[in-house]
Amino acid sequence: MHKFSTEQPSNYDNLEQMDTLELLTNINREDQSVPLIVKNAISQIEKFVDQTVTRMENGGRLFYIGAGTSGRLGVLDASECPPTFGVPDTWIIGLIAGGDKALRKAVENAEDDTDKAWQDLRKFNINDKDVLMGIAASGTTPYVLGGIRKAKENRVLTGGISCNMNAPLSREADYPIELVVGPEFVTGSTRMKAGTAQKLVLNMISTSIMIKLGRIRGNKMIDMQLSNKKLVDRGKRMLMEELDIDEQLADKLLEKHKNIRKIIEMFDSQAKD
The missing domain is CATH 1.10.8 (Helicase, Ruva Protein; domain 3)
Incomplete structure (x- = not known):
């Protein structure tokens, strides 16, 4: 029996025997549970957003760290803020275990190094004005946990997004956000419901922060880059x-x-x- 729900067996079996309609319907059925789970975490997200806005109003930055799908989602969210909100790419910075090449191809053992995240963060002169959000579906990723621990030692405010109850990341982070989506349609494939939940929350975090920092007027992106x-x-x-x-x-x-x-x-x- 696996301790964490992200590793629990799927609620479905014999997937290869399902026809296309069954596959799509069942995946969709599982996905429908995700927004409600995110809704139940709004109070956790609110605390992190408010603390981050305060830091950023005083010159701080928001960093995301993650490995695999979680890392890619953090980099994606950070990279979309400059064109959407017209802010410098130094306001929100996404880092992935294994570096930018890991965005396209898996980098062997990159997530298992507990020291590498802090080494990556130090290249940006991370300091006690800044905020670090660790993203890990399992909540156990060494790259993320190591980065969060070192950040706390250096008085950096920390948050954590995980998809397991009482995960190690939740115990380490100042502001944990838990999105317990349960077993994946394909057992252990956290690019599915867990990834969807993480994407929703990252959208909520960055969009709320940018609105509170004055980058929207009414409901319009008046600072967006006019690039096409x-x-x-x-x-x-x-x-x-x-x-x-x-x-x-x-x-x-x-x-x-x-x-x-x-x-x-x-x-x-x-x-x-």
């Missing part, structure tokens, strides 16, 4: 709605200033005058 035609068109629509102007003027303003926030603030200033 779709985003330029979205920017035009934002200006038209926010400033009640026509498309021609919105197009002209964007071409000149290339920054949605700058244009809106310019109009706000003129309105006050």
Whole structure:
């Protein structure tokens, strides 16, 4: 009997004998439990977000560390913040065991080194203003646990996202978040429900932080990078709605200033005058 639910046998057997409709229906049935489990962890997520916002308002940064799927999800979430919210890539930093090459291919034994995460973090001069979130479905990954322990020794605020009750990561982190999704459809394949739960929570964390740090106006991404035609068109629509102007003027303003926030603030200033 495995102690942790992430290693428990699937609720389904003889998967290879299921037809495509059965496979898809059963996977979907399992996935439907995930949002409710995340909902039950909101109070844990709230505490971590509020503490992180306070640190970041005072110049701190948020780091994610993880291995395998968990590491990839952290790197993904961090990498999406600059284009979405127009922030430097130094505000939220994602690190994966084995380095960037592990994003595409598994790096043998990378997650088993308890010292490597801290070595990786020190390259960024991590300090007591910063926050470190460890992500590990099992809650037992040595790379993550080692990083969290060293961070605490150096007065870095720590959080942990795991998918097992009372996992070692929860005991180590200052602000543990537990998403106990139960056995996976394919036994032990935590890229499935566990990965989905982690992705949802990382979305919640980074989006809430950025909103509280003033990177959204109303419900719009006014700091997003205008890096392709779709985003330029979205920017035009934002200006038209926010400033009640026509498309021609919105197009002209964007071409000149290339920054949605700058244009809106310019109009706000003129309105006050």
